[in-house]
Amino acid sequence: MSISDLHLVIAAAEAGATVVRSHYGSALTRIEKSAGDFATASDVEAEQAILEVLRAARPDDLMVGEESGRTGTGENGRAWLVDPxxxxxxxxxxxxxxxxxxxxxxxxxxxxxxxxxxxxxxxxWTDGAGANVRCAGVDERLAPSAESRLVDVNLDAPSPYERTRLAARLLADVGFMERFHPRVVSTTLAVAWVAAGRRAAYVTYGDLRDSVHFAAGIALCQAAGCVVTGIDGQPLHTGVGGLVVAADEQTHAALLTLLRDQRQEEK
Incomplete structure (x- = not known):
């Protein structure tokens, strides 16, 4: 019996998580990628485990991995984006x-x-129609909420230095501090937390089109009913880039105002 895409994506993510968990706390060789960026043996092995699951079930699909790059032809229009x-x-x-x-x-x-x-x-996980979290084999519907007022700001954004500097300025903005509680966890797990109601919002700069880092989190938030736009409030991937994902319209509007003010001050 053929496995569904939904069951496959969950199985692949679980396979990668098993590897990551198994190596935690051990001495890991760092594989230098670029200035300030590196991978570990855990990254590489987790990606291999994920790709093995995907290729066994979908050998004709394109695979795009953070560590191994593109494999397969993708002639069928299907591409798996993998951030191990x-x-x-x-x-x-x-x-x-x-x-x-x-x-x-x-x-x-x-x-x-x-x-x-x-x-x-x-x-x-999301099947495109809704978003859920699975723990101990039990699925629970995700429900965004801005009640915590926690906003995660990405300071490792895939963007030029000046854009990252604006994100840092936002953290020190008086208006931001009065309304929200800033957090910097440096992982896109925080994007999923917006869909789950554990964060009020998430902000990053950078070009996120086809990003192996952000594709899953964005899809989760969209399916959960979050407000998801580019950094200027435009539809995703149609303007300067970036991401503002918020639990509700009020939080989203407030963040867009604060971000606009930071750009004006920069000028």
Whole structure:
């Protein structure tokens, strides 16, 4: 019997999470990628485990891995986006804030996605129609909420330095501090937390189109009913880039105002 794409994406994320969990706390060789960026043996092995699950079931699909790049032809219009360990630096210094992200894009749309927390042993997943979290085999519907007022700001954004500097300025903005409680966890697990009601919002700069890091989290938030736009409030991937995902319209509007004010001050 053929496994469904939904069951496959969850199984793949769980396979990666198992590897990440098994290596935690051990001495890990760092594989330098670029200035300030590196992978570990856990990243590489987790990606191999994920790809083995996917290839066994979908040998004709394109695979796009953070560590191994593109494999397969993708002639059928199906592409799996794989981020085996988001939060590598956290993991390397034994901070348990990481995620394993897997998403399937068909054409221009992500149709299923999963983001696994290896240490809480939770898998946040979406079939495109709704968003859930699975823990100990039980699924619970995700419900966004801005009640916490916790807003995660990404300071490791895939963007030029000046954009990251604006994100840092936002954290010190008086208006931001009066309304929200800033957090910086340095992993896209925090994007899934917005869908789950554990964060009020998430903000990052950078070009996130087809990003193996963000595809799963964005799909989760969209399916959960969050407000999801680019950094200027535009539809995703149609403007300067970036991401503002918020639990509700009020939180989203407040963040857009604060971000606009920061850009004006920069000028």
């Amino acid at each position: 360990l988001c939060g590598t630096l956290n993991y390397a210094v034994q901070t348990r804030l990481v995620s394993v992200n897997v998403a399937l894009r068909v054409g221009s749309r992500v149709v299923v996605a999963a983001s696994a927390d290896p240490f809480a042993e939770e898998v946040f």
